[in-house]
Amino acid sequence: MTLLADIFDHNKSFVEDKKYEELQTNKYPSKKIVILTCMDTRLVELLPKAMNFKNGDVKLIKNAGATISHPFGSVMRSLLVAIFELKAEEVCVVGHYDCGMINFSSSSMLKKALDRGIKEETITTLLNADIDLNKWLEGFNCVEDSVKNSVQMIKKHPLFPNNIPVHGMVIDPETGKLSEVINGY
Ligand SMILES: [Zn+2]
Structure with missing residues (x-):
């Protein structure tokens, strides 16, 4: 069973058994x-x-x-x-x-994006369009x-x-x- 099917399967009985009633607000x-x-x-x-x-x-x-x-x-x-x-x-x-996000590095995430098939030129295009990917993705110390x-x-x-x-x-x-x-x- 996929995760999605599992969710819908549970949801059917959740609604039928009126489990929502205790959460209504x-x-x-x-x-x-x-x-x-x-x-x-x-x-x-x-x-x-x-x-x-x-x-x-x-x-x-x-x-x-x-x-x-x-x-x-x-x-x-x-x-x-x-x-x-x-x-x-x-x-x-x-x-x-x-x-x-502590010490999270944008360069390591962009490397993972490359490993997952995102093209180098896509990243270059974004950088050329003045999108500050490093600032956007960077975590904090x-x-x-x-x-x-x-x-x-x-x-x-x-x-x-x-x-x-x-x-x-x-x-x-x-x-x-x-x-x-x-x-x-
Ligand atoms: Zn967190």
Whole structure:
């Protein structure tokens, strides 16, 4: 059975057995907060349990490294939608130790792309088109600094209201212990 077939197979009984009923809620976060965190597999269940939120409590944005790569990209847009349209009143950026984006190198990823059949000239064309692949793909050295950068980027955004607190934290992916990096109040 493929993974896709497995998902649909499970989904059929999930819906038939009305397993969704215990999860039903609405689109507004009852804890009025939007969280930006990493897509790390260890955080899928650990983060909500360690921070005490469940379905319906928060808006959750995830990507590689909990970073904002561009002030007018999809992460910043999602944060603004959460605040202006979905009643979030606080923001929290949660990085984590042992993140795959720590010391992540764009050159090693581009090498893997070449190994997977992407043509060298494609990469050259992108570089010639002034696309800064290295900056776009590069990770970070220190998770606390990365969280601080993300918090600053959010607070300095021209469309971000200045009465919304922006917090920064780091979570231990083994124990779930949270450390405060920035208290936004
Ligand atoms: Zn990570």
